[in-house]
Amino acid sequence: xxxxxxxxxxxxxxxxxxxxxxxxxxxxxxxLHNNPASVIDMVKKLTEKKLIxxxxxxxxxxTNSGIKAAMEIIRKHRLWEVFLLEKLGYKWxxxxxxxxxxxxxxxxxxxxxxxxxxxxxxxDPHGDPIPKADGKIAEVFKTMLIEVEAGKQYKVVAVKDTSxxxxxxLQKLGIGIGTRIKVIEKIAFDGSLVIxxxxxxxxxxxxxxxxxxxxx
Amino acid sequence: xxxxxxxxxxxxxxxxxxxxxxxxxxxxxxxLHNNPASVIDMVKKLTEKKLIxxxxxxxxxxTNSGIKAAMEIIRKHRLWEVFLLEKLGYKWxxxxxxxxxxxxxxxxxxxxxxxxxxxxxxxDPHGDPIPKADGKIAEVFKTMLIEVEAGKQYKVVAVKDTSxxxxxxLQKLGIGIGTRIKVIEKIAFDGSLVIxxxxxxxxxxxxxxxxxxxxx
DNA sequence: ATTATATTTGCGGCTAGTCTAATTAAATAC
DNA sequence: GTATTTAATTAGACTAGCCGCAAATATAAT
Numbered sequence: 498x499x500x501x502x503x504x505x506x507x508x509x510x511x512x513x514x515x516x517x518x519x520x521x522x523x524x525x526x527x528x529l530h531n532n533p534a535s536v537i538d539m540v541k542k543l544t545e546k547k548l549i550x551x552x553x554x555x556x557x558x559x560t561n562s563g564i565k566a567a568m569e570i571i572r573k574h575r576l577w578e579v580f581l582l583e584k585l586g587y588k589w590x591x592x593x594x595x596x597x598x599x600x601x602x603x604x605x606x607x608x609x610x611x612x613x614x615x616x617x618x619x620x621d622p623h624g625d626p627i628p629k630a631d632g633k634i635a636e637v638f639k640t641m642l643i644e645v646e647a648g649k650q651y652k653v654v655a656v657k658d659t660s661x662x663x664x665x666x667l668q669k670l671g672i673g674i675g676t677r678i679k680v681i682e683k684i685a686f687d688g689s690l691v692i693x694x695x696x697x698x699x700x701x702x703x704x705x706x707x708x709x710x711x712x713x
Numbered sequence: 714x715x716x717x718x719x720x721x722x723x724x725x726x727x728x729x730x731x732x733x734x735x736x737x738x739x740x741x742x743x744x745l746h747n748n749p750a751s752v753i754d755m756v757k758k759l760t761e762k763k764l765i766x767x768x769x770x771x772x773x774x775x776t777n778s779g780i781k782a783a784m785e786i787i788r789k790h791r792l793w794e795v796f797l798l799e800k801l802g803y804k805w806x807x808x809x810x811x812x813x814x815x816x817x818x819x820x821x822x823x824x825x826x827x828x829x830x831x832x833x834x835x836x837d838p839h840g841d842p843i844p845k846a847d848g849k850i851a852e853v854f855k856t857m858l859i860e861v862e863a864g865k866q867y868k869v870v871a872v873k874d875t876s877x878x879x880x881x882x883l884q885k886l887g888i889g890i891g892t893r894i895k896v897i898e899k900i901a902f903d904g905s906l907v908i909x910x911x912x913x914x915x916x917x918x919x920x921x922x923x924x925x926x927x928x929x
Numbered sequence: 930a931t932t933a934t935a936t937t938t939g940c941g942g943c944t945a946g947t948c949t950a951a952t953t954a955a956a957t958a959c
Numbered sequence: 960g961t962a963t964t965t966a967a968t969t970a971g972a973c974t975a976g977c978c979g980c981a982a983a984t985a986t987a988a989t
Contacts, residue, residue, distance in 0.1 A: 502946065523966060535947050537968065542945095553955085553967065585826040598818040603811050610801040718976065739936060751977050753938065758975095769937070769985085 501601050503548075504570050505529060506539050508600075510549060510557055511567035519556040565632055569608065572628040574600035575621035576611045582622045583615070589622055589673065590664030605630070624655030624674045624711070643690070643707035647680040651712035658709040667710075670700060678712060717817050719764075720786050721745060722755050724816075726765060726773055727783035735772040781848055785824065788844040790816035791837035792827045798838045799831070805838055805889065806880030821846070840871030840890045840927070859906070859923035863896040867928035874925040883926075886916060894928060 499507070509528040513520045522540065526533040540557060543549045548563035559567060577599040581592040609630060612618075619635065620626055626635035639654050653676045656667065667673065671694055681699055682691040688704030715723070725744040729736045738756065742749040756773060759765045764779035775783060793815040797808040825846060828834075835851065836842055842851040855870050869892045872883065883889065887910055897915055898907040904920030 500945080521966070522968090531946095532948060533967070534949080534969085538946075584830055585823075586830075587826070595819050595823060599815070602814040602818065607801075607811060610803070614800055614802075716975080737936070738938090747976095748978055749937070750939085750979075754976075 498604075499546075499548075499566060502539065503543065503546075504566070504601055506536075506543060507548060507559070507563055507567040508570050508574075510559055511564070511571065514559065520558065521556050525557065568628045568632045568634065569605055570600050571634075572630075573602075573608050573611075575625060575627040576608060576615060576618070578621045578623070579615050579618045579627075580611065589668060590661045592622060593659045593664075594661075620674075622674070623659055624653070637713070639711040639713050641708050642678065642680070642692075642710040642712050643688070643704055645680055645712060647683055650677055650679045652677055653710060654713045655711040656709055657711060663709060666706075670694060670702075671697070672710070678710075714820075715762075715764075715782060718755065719759065719762075720782070720817055722752075722759060723764060723775065723779055723783040724786050724790075726775055727780070727787065730775065736774065737772050741773065784844045784848045784850065785821055786816050787850075788846075789818075789824050789827075791841060791843040792824055792831060792834070794837045794839070795831050795834045795843070796827060805884060806877045808838060809875045809880075810877075836890075838890070839875055840869070853929070855927040855929050857924050858894065858896070858908075858926040858928050859904070859920055861896055861928060863899055866893055866895045868893055869926060870929045871927040872925055873927060879925060882922075886910060886918075887913070888926070894926075 506525070506529070509525055510520055513524055513528060522533050522536045525531075525540070526536045529536070540549065540551050543563070544551050547560055548566060549557050549559050551557045574596045577596040578592045581587040581595055582589065587595070612627075612630070618627060624637075624639075626637055628634040637654060640651075641657075642651070645651055653672060653674055655674070656663070658664075672678070677695055679693045680690055681693055684690070684701075688707075689701055690704070690707050691699050691701050693699050722741065722745065725741055726736055729740055729744060738749050738752045741747075741756070742752045745752070756765065756767050759779070760767050763776055764782060765773050765775050767773045790812045793812040794808045797803040797811055798805065803811070828843075828846070834843060840853075842853055844850040853870060856867075857873075858867070861867055869888060869890055871890070872879070874880075888894070893911055895909045896906055897909055900906070900917075904923075905917055906920070906923050907915050907917050908923075909915050
């Protein structure tokens with residue numbers, strides 16, 4: 498078993514690597530709200546444990562066993578999120594922080610049982626796919642709302658940011674997983690978008706906001 | 714919020730104090746499989762936080778806020794045990810270790826929701842009462858099997874030891890919460906008991922075993 | 930009362946994980 | 960190609976939580 502801290506590093510590295518970019522020490526430090534000097538120690542440790550490889554030029558990269566470990570944590574995290582939302586009645590923006598703690602509890606056996614109890618859900622409440630017991634994770638076709646073409650209607654499939662502030666704002670606007678959104682107009686000046694949510698009146702959103710809403 | 718370690722100390726002190734005996738540093742050390750020298754540090758810390766009081770002669774004692782904190786942990790522990798057994802299908806002897814980790818997750822809000830989801834259970838799978846949100850805990854009238862008089866029939870209401878070995882053995886003998894037991898004979902020589910479990914043939918159990926089965 | 934045993938406590942030291950400050954190396958700008 | 964900025968790294972220090980040893984203090988036994 499890996500320590501609480503090790504698991505958080507693995508998870509962070511996994512997420513940072515999602516877009517194929519180089520994973521620098523500073524990127525990891527930022528993701529974990531840590532100091533780069535702290536990160537380097539843990540990177541050394543994880544390298545010794547053969548969970549990641551690290552090269553100053555190429556950055557950090559999960560090894561196969563690192564990926565496997567990260568998947569198990571993410572699997573538990575997302576399953577617990579489903580549990581908290583569906584069974585305990587938590588709101589969308591509340592589940593993340595609690596799942597962050599629950600994800601480190603128990604072993605893969607717990608995930609198996611929880612998954613079965615929840616009826617083998619495929620997605621968590623933020624629209625992210627739940628890795629299966631074998632580590633396989635569904636590829637989701639998704640685009641940032643900022644990048645889609647105007648006029649066509651899309652469906653919200655996930656959100657990028659999972660902060661309470663963002664999720665709260667989404668809720669206020671009436672946007673959730675499955676909500677239909679049409680981009681009416683792109684404002685060239687500052688990149689903001691005028692969008693139509695379901696069949697309601699138009700709303701203007703910032704480009705930062707539009708970068709964190711994923712549609713397909 | 715208190716640390717993982719602090720919470721374990723509070724829980725241990727609570728349990729040690731159940732029979733009114735003096736709670737010495739060595740007793741705490743033993744309960745937590747720690748060194749007495751480590752215990753004294755934490756005892757100082759908990760005293761500063763006004764969660765316990767400590768006096769060399771009188772031993773350690775939870776303050777009111779210490780009791781409150783301990784209750785919340787025990788409440789979460791026992792609720793999670795019910796969840797693991799009833800919802801995830803874990804066996805009697807498996808729930809304790811996982812609940813030991815889950816008990817430190819989240820806040821009292823989580824306990825409230827979990828309790829509601831589980832239908833406000835009064836007892837955990839080991840027969841121990843689950844503290845309510847206000848910290849009240851049902852007094853259970855229970856006696857060690859070793860102390861009851863022969864000939865009368867009793868019902869198992871709880872177990873003292875929660876080790877996997879003990880629980881496993883219980884299961885093997887067909888003893889669980891609610892099982893009816895009659896003491897047939899007390900062997901003066903070594904304190905073992907001949908008992909009848911439900912309506913089955915007689916079995917002999919050691920006095921150590923009989924000290925850990927609680928009946929009423 | 931004196932010895933024997935057990936408990937408490939102080940002290941130094943250890944590991945994991947973090948920090949700040951300073952240094953070195955690499956990337957970018959000019 | 961040198962200067963400037965940014966990133967990586969080293970060194971030293973800190974906290975939480977634990978340990979072992981040894982001295983001091985209680986408690987129990989004779």
